[in-house]
Amino acid sequence: MAENILEIKGLSAGLANEGEEILHGIDLQVGKGETHVLMGPNGAGKSTLGNVIMGSPVYKVSKGQILLEGGEITKDSVDARAKKGIFLSFQNPLEVPGLSMEAFLRNAIREKTGKPVKIFQFKKKIEETLKLLDMDASYVERDLNVGFSGGEKKKAEIFQLLLLEPKLAILDETDSGLDVDAVRTVSKGIEIFRQNGGTLLIITHSTRILDALTVDHTHVLVDGRIVKHGDGTLVDEINRGGYAKYIG
Amino acid sequence: MAEIRKDAPIDISEDANRELLNDVERGLYDFKDEEREEDFYKVDEGLTEEIVRQISEEKHDPEWMLEFRLKSLKIYHELKVPDWGPPIDGLNMDQIVTYVRSKTGMKGSWEEVPEDIKNAFEKLGIPQAEREALAGVGAQYDSELVYHNVRKDVEEQGVVYTDMESALTGKYAEMVREHFMKLVPPTDHKFAALHGAVWSGGSFVYVPPGTKVDIPLQSYFRLNAPGAGQFEHTLIIVDEGADVHFIEGCSAPKYNVANLHAGCVELFVGKNAHLRYSTIENWSKNMYNLNTKRAICEEGGTIEWISGSFGSHVSYLYPTSVLKGDHSHAEFTGITFAGKGQNLDTGAKMIHLGKNTSSFIDTKSVCKSGGISTYRSSVEIRRQAEGAKASVNCGSLMLDSISRSDTVPAMDIRTDKADVGHEAKIGRISDEAVFYMMSRGISEAEARAMIVSGFANPVSKELPLEYAAEMNNLIKLEMEMG
């Protein structure tokens, strides 16, 4: 088995300002270079898990540990986790008026590498990635996510993913709200990330985005608990049978 | 008072003229509270005729200027301190002579310059020699040459760009006399009167008809003169069809031993002329900034104000545009940043006199660490200003719950043939947006600074690149401070 990039041990978490738990003792291991899918009914806690891995201050970890490449990150700040190589694609990406996506990414890369960005290389990468994702050049100059359509925001998340080159990408419903062509483009982007050695944890309700990908492991989350681990075929099984047999 | 205005360069119809004079008399904002007792504000015995005469002599004023100063002094003694805005009782009017005399000699030492100012210099990367000049405690920064070269370029186009003192006696002496404090008369308010009595320094610009000046004229270097930036006077006259961009100030905090700034800016925009007036000012946090800025536009003329107000303890600042000529146009784009211990009352004022005039106000204010920011604007559309259009847009960002942001927008519309729009928004930085940005590797402080810079973007994008960069640094600096 590949070395684990992410390891979650007995993780329980809830809202920071309330006592009630949302996640109850999650165990999860993600090997380097693998593609994992996290499924589960609405409100099961999938986004919460993604957010907790990223370190969202909205949630508080009450028990357990999160390890990245063997090192504990449970108490790390959000940006520290990002610098160590975690990327979370948001279910609802935020808008930042007055800040261009290009300036944002330039800052992010500079913070991550601790060095000023080499402009020529940066521009070239931007150009290639735009082409790959079938995006108009104007997106990088526009204010970050401002006025982007739902689908455009999702594409822009994948654009950021490809520019920031993290080790582990958690994609939260990146495929929802995309038209047929956009799904294809986005999965092309994801596939390229994977080919370059990236590890994926994909939260999704549909299989469309998975068609072009080889799924190594599937996890089913119900009511804050992982109730089933399986391989890629579990996705199809759930697609046919739903979650009924896991909800008890 | 009457003779001050008799020769005013405002040749409009009787009716409009009266309206304008009304306005001038009432001042920038009405000084209400007339019921206060006469002796509540003591007569400032500190500032005497003798001192004013002395200043005039030191500056080799022409005779009329001495008279003007003395007349202003009289008005100064008659007027009350404004009491409708942030409190200014920290300003000891009994010791007014201290403020006034500081520029003519009294100077502190580098050791007396507050730490936060020194740190700001450090962070903004300002060389030591310049730091001392900016702090008003050192020799003049050696930038005369740069300034001189700029001047030489534009001189070839017939543009006059000089200091106010030389303008008083130079080739354009008569023009200066005709315009000096005609738009902002000493009767306007107490600090305008004070300015009229003790003003010194500043710039005079005249752009001849049809002349388009390509490079912005910058007062940056002149402001480095010791003691400058306290009672300085800026007079700009843009003649018919001419076009110029004037930039005032710089991001370095200006420190003065005396903590009163009562400058005055008068801008005359001729027929179909265009003037852009950009300001970045960053006063030391002990400063009372009671500055008066006003522009008047002839037919088809355009005035654009770009304004970044940082620093100061208290500010009263409302650049005013008088749209006198038909089809004249005014835009005001500004940002104010109020941090700890600051009470900044800023905004803009538009007065529509001509037909089909248009004005546009877009302001942003940021407050943090208990700072108070009040946005105060006034749009007046007079009866004869048919077809006028005005739009006001103000946004405030509160960075914490102990800071305060208020908006006081006033509208006085006297014709129903006008189109007026208003929008105000007060917001906070969304935690979710900060989390989003941090998830891409940006630190919390950086994320917040980027959001604030983005909020200020409508202003910074109007500034020349190097000034926009300075402003962003300034925002970052303000964000870092407690």
Ligand SMILES: Nc1ncnc2c1ncn2[C@@H]1O[C@H](COP(=O)(O)OP(=O)(O)OP(=O)(O)O)[C@@H](O)[C@H]1O
């Ligand atoms: N910030 C929050 N405030 C209040 N409740 C929350 C918050 N975050 C999560 N919850 C609650 O926790 C539970 C799990 O929510 P979560 O968003 O993780 O579900 P999900 O599996 O991502 O669902 P979906 O498939 O609909 O996206 C839900 O009951 C939700 O209401």
Ligand SMILES: [Mg+2]
């Ligand atoms: Mg979700």
